[in-house]
Amino acid sequence: xxxxxxxxxxxxxxxxxxxxxxxxxxxxxxxxxxxxxxxxxxxxxxxxxxxxxxxxxxxxxxxxxxxxxxxxxxxxxxxxxxxxxxxxxxxxxxxxxxxxxxxxxxxxxxxxxxxxxxxxxxxxxxxxxxxxxxxxxxxxxxxxxxxxxxxxxxxxxxxxxxxxxxxxxxxxxxxxxxxxxxxxxxxxxxxxxxxxxxxxxxxxxxxxxxxxxxxxxxxxxxxxxxxxxxxxxxxxxxxxxxxxxxxxxxxxxxxxxx
Amino acid sequence: xxxxxxxxxxxxxxxxxxxxxxxxxxxxxxxxxxxxxxxxxxxxxxxxxxxxxxxxxxxxxxxxxxxxxxxxxxxxxxxxxxxxxxxxxxxxxxxxxxxxxxxxxxxxxxxxxxxxxxxxxxxxxxxxxxxxxxxxxxxxxxxxxxxxxxxxxxxxxxxxxxxxxxxxxxxxxxxxxxxxxxxxxxxxxxxxxxxxxxxxxxxxxxxxxxxxxxxxxxxxxxxxxxxxxxxxxxxxxxxxxxxxxxxxxxxxxxxxxxxxxxxxxxxxx
Ligand SMILES: Nc1ncnc2c1ncn2[C@@H]1O[C@H](COP(=O)(O)OP(=O)(O)O)[C@@H](O)[C@H]1O
Ligand SMILES: [Mg+2]
Numbered sequence: 001x002x003x004x005x006x007x008x009x010x011x012x013x014x015x016x017x018x019x020x021x022x023x024x025x026x027x028x029x030x031x032x033x034x035x036x037x038x039x040x041x042x043x044x045x046x047x048x049x050x051x052x053x054x055x056x057x058x059x060x061x062x063x064x065x066x067x068x069x070x071x072x073x074x075x076x077x078x079x080x081x082x083x084x085x086x087x088x089x090x091x092x093x094x095x096x097x098x099x100x101x102x103x104x105x106x107x108x109x110x111x112x113x114x115x116x117x118x119x120x121x122x123x124x125x126x127x128x129x130x131x132x133x134x135x136x137x138x139x140x141x142x143x144x145x146x147x148x149x150x151x152x153x154x155x156x157x158x159x160x161x162x163x164x165x166x167x168x169x170x171x172x173x174x175x176x177x178x179x180x181x182x183x184x185x186x187x188x189x190x191x192x193x194x195x196x197x198x199x200x201x202x203x204x205x206x207x208x209x210x211x212x213x214x215x216x217x218x219x220x221x222x223x224x225x226x227x228x229x230x231x232x233x234x235x236x237x238x239x240x241x242x243x244x245x246x247x248x249x250x251x252x253x254x255x256x257x258x
Numbered sequence: 259x260x261x262x263x264x265x266x267x268x269x270x271x272x273x274x275x276x277x278x279x280x281x282x283x284x285x286x287x288x289x290x291x292x293x294x295x296x297x298x299x300x301x302x303x304x305x306x307x308x309x310x311x312x313x314x315x316x317x318x319x320x321x322x323x324x325x326x327x328x329x330x331x332x333x334x335x336x337x338x339x340x341x342x343x344x345x346x347x348x349x350x351x352x353x354x355x356x357x358x359x360x361x362x363x364x365x366x367x368x369x370x371x372x373x374x375x376x377x378x379x380x381x382x383x384x385x386x387x388x389x390x391x392x393x394x395x396x397x398x399x400x401x402x403x404x405x406x407x408x409x410x411x412x413x414x415x416x417x418x419x420x421x422x423x424x425x426x427x428x429x430x431x432x433x434x435x436x437x438x439x440x441x442x443x444x445x446x447x448x449x450x451x452x453x454x455x456x457x458x459x460x461x462x463x464x465x466x467x468x469x470x471x472x473x474x475x476x477x478x479x480x481x482x483x484x485x486x487x488x489x490x491x492x493x494x495x496x497x498x499x500x501x502x503x504x505x506x507x508x509x510x511x512x513x514x515x516x517x518x519x520x521x522x523x524x525x526x527x
Pocket of ligand 1: 055
């Protein structure tokens with residue numbers, strides 16, 4: 001279906017149909033279906049090991065699906081040749097669970113890397129300006145000459161997000177943005193995600209098992225259960241559901257806060 | 259009850275450890291083969307990562323110099339010292355320089371240098387790429403529009419393939435210096451006399467085969483180190499395993515290759 005330009009229907013930027021993926025004969029994704037519209041922020045909940053990371057790795061072309069289709073901006077990701085895939089990937093920002101900063105490079109070099117690699121002819125000054133702009137956005141200009149090993153977990157997360165922002169992505173994929181962070185830092189990261197959504201007009205897919213994160217950053221929520229998505233809804237509606245998996249997930253999440 | 263029947267179903271499907279080991283071995287060989295194929299397919303297509311290759315040459319070559327100097331020097335010196343008594347019993351100590359140069363240039367320098375570099379650089383490649391793999395840095399590179407195989411693997415393999423012959427030549431010269439010092443202090447041979455006799459028996463084929471051999475050793479170390487690192491799994495534990503396996507396999511392969519190449523060169527000679 002071609003993207004609608006009319007006002008009443010929003011453009012679908014990520015369309016997934018009957019996506020299946022198994023590892024060693026064990027089905028991890030077993031028929032995922034979802035449409036994510038431009039500007040939408042979807043949180044995907046789910047227990048560890050249910051295949052959430054596998055899902056976003058398939059969306060960004062790091063893994064290939066066994067069957068089903070994944071279209072990003074109308075292009076089927078696993079059918080693209082490498083140059084086309086690289087071009088598409090520039091529009092997709094990927095925030096990794098462990099930040100994945102390049103250990104051997106300083107913060108500045110980490111941020112420059114995607115820019116100078118994708119635009120070899122870019123001027124030094126433009127690079128510097130871009131680096132300072134994204135660092136200011138994430139509030140860490142002071143760390144510009146530090147090495148990743150010198151940063152705290154929360155700071156690493158921010159730099160990881162800054163590194164994806166430097167290419168001005170239209171889609172952001174966050175893999176457990178608050179995992180392993182203390183509650184206050186988590187809230188700061190949640191705020192940063194919201195800020196990025198506003199400043200960069202991104203569509204985002206936020207994978208998390210942190211309900212505060214889902215609640216503050218997402219418009220719609222779904223959950224990955226046995227390789228499939230439950231129907232999406234907003235946060236309150238979603239947790240009115242009486243399914244066993246949803247209830248358990250909800251209850252256990254708040255044990256931490258009691 | 260139900261649980262029992264399920265367990266029974268699984269048992270006959272399990273393979274014996276030996277047949278699984280054999281399967282894994284051939285799967286491993288096939289995967290390494292594919293990895294090498296990818297190196298030749300992608301490494302020589304533009305854009306060339308010249309800057310990164312130079313960086314890697316520096317870190318593989320220059321940073322190994324102190325270690326290579328030390329081991330090369332000691333090898334030459336000790337080998338001279340140990341060979342002297344047997345030659346002295348024929349009154350043939352004047353043959354020492356040529357004996358040593360043949361040994362060092364044909365066998366010792368390539369072999370010792372390759373083993374040292376396998377231990378130092380091969381393990382480093384395994385650990386470095388391994389930790390990049392398990393912390394998703396390689397994935398991050400890929401999604402930000404850089405081909406990580408070209409940027410990380412091709413550059414390292416090329417660098418070590420270029421640099422190992424250079425290190426071997428250097429190590430050979432240092433080894434001969436060690437030998438010279440020992441000969442000079444025992445037989446009072448002059449510098450020019452020593453090197454004149456030392457290089458007399460060395461043929462062009464000796465030099466060429468040593469250089470080619472070192473190129474093959476370098477390629478072996480690079481491919482094994484990068485392959486192990488690039489396929490590391492299971493967190494930090496996997497990084498250690500990658501580094502360790504890289505060294506062990508590279509060393510075994512170096513000995514096997516040495517044996518095959520010696521046979522080949524003897525046929526040509
Ligand atoms: N490259 C891989 N090879 C084999 N199994 C994998 C691979 N990636 C993920 N898996 C398996 O898929 C399942 C889902 O993993 P993942 O998506 O990381 O879970 P999570 O929902 O916690 O992010 C896990 O059981 C994991 O072992
Ligand atoms: Mg995960």
